[in-house]
Amino acid sequence: MKKNNVATFAKMKKNNEKITMLTSYDYSTAKLVDNSGVNAILVGDSLGNVMLGYEDTVSVTMEDMITFGSAVSRACKNAMVVIDMPFMSYQISDEQALENAGRLMKEARANAVKLEGGKEVCSQIRKITSAGIPVMAHIGMTPQSVNAFGGFKVQGKDIENAKKIVEDALAVEKAGAFAVVIECVPADLAEYISKKLTIPTIGIGAGKGTDGQVLVYQDMLGMFSDYVPKFVKHYAKVGNIMQNAFEEYDREVKTSAFPSEEHTFAIDESVMDEIKKSFQN
Numbered sequence: 001m002k003k004n005n006v007a008t009f010a011k012m013k014k015n016n017e018k019i020t021m022l023t024s025y026d027y028s029t030a031k032l033v034d035n036s037g038v039n040a041i042l043v044g045d046s047l048g049n050v051m052l053g054y055e056d057t058v059s060v061t062m063e064d065m066i067t068f069g070s071a072v073s074r075a076c077k078n079a080m081v082v083i084d085m086p087f088m089s090y091q092i093s094d095e096q097a098l099e100n101a102g103r104l105m106k107e108a109r110a111n112a113v114k115l116e117g118g119k120e121v122c123s124q125i126r127k128i129t130s131a132g133i134p135v136m137a138h139i140g141m142t143p144q145s146v147n148a149f150g151g152f153k154v155q156g157k158d159i160e161n162a163k164k165i166v167e168d169a170l171a172v173e174k175a176g177a178f179a180v181v182i183e184c185v186p187a188d189l190a191e192y193i194s195k196k197l198t199i200p201t202i203g204i205g206a207g208k209g210t211d212g213q214v215l216v217y218q219d220m221l222g223m224f225s226d227y228v229p230k231f232v233k234h235y236a237k238v239g240n241i242m243q244n245a246f247e248e249y250d251r252e253v254k255t256s257a258f259p260s261e262e263h264t265f266a267i268d269e270s271v272m273d274e275i276k277k278s279f280q281n
């Protein structure tokens with residue numbers, strides 16, 4: 001099977017096929033996602049929350065994205081790897097944006113980069129794409145701007161804000177983005193945008209009318225309990241399974257039930273006898 005790429009995304013939109021994306025941040029998880037048929041893996045800066053325990057994504061660095069991103073890239077044979085540009089790695093200038101996008105391609109082996117924002121980041125999108133680097137845009141609720149929003153809130157509920165989101169979508173498409181994530185906006189608005197754009201829309205908390213969906217894997221597996229957004233569905237309760245396993249391990253070690261013979265290496269009795277003789281028991 002050929003690795004998913006920007007052409008796969010365009011073809012799937014044209015054929016009305018839903019596109020799937022999940023986050024991953026490490027080699028072992030990315031291998032499982034890569035084997036599942038999911039079209040793209042996002043190394044999201046959500047790693048700040050779910051991997052590093054920050055309360056938002058503001059502190060995530062380029063080095064964090066390169067460390068986690070390159071682990072994911074090494075695992076992927078099928079899924080397209082999209083790596084997030086962290087806060088303040090593209091806002092300062094077009095040149096800074098291109099340099100950092102280039103690092104994610106060269107050092108972390110991304111297949112595309114993602115950045116947050118609408119009209120205000122179009123010149124960065126133009127600059128990065130002009131160097132042959134595919135850009136996924138991200139509009140609606142953009143977590144890096146949590147301080148400007150005054151919290152993680154649904155966007156686009158009033159006329160002015162909804163109009164701004166439509167304009168942002170049209171602007172990032174025109175600037176050259178190959179796809180756009182739409183986060184936390186009302187379903188009807190996301191569906192309207194999806195029909196208006198020629199590039200695929202990937203929704204998260206944006207209803208079923210988008211061209212694809214993305215979720216953070218710890219959310220959909222029930223592994224992250226600090227908060228559970230309304231749009232998250234638990235496809236498995238992996239958090240409970242892990243908790244039970246950790247507790248069982250703790251119990252078994254403390255009662256000497258683990259390790260048993262099957263998990264233990266044997267040595268010839270004569271060797272042990274010699275050792276004991278040499279050390280006077």
Ligand code: KIV
Nearest residue numbers: 023044045046181214
């Ligand atoms: O960082 C991330 O995981 C994201 C998704 C929530 C779209 O941007």
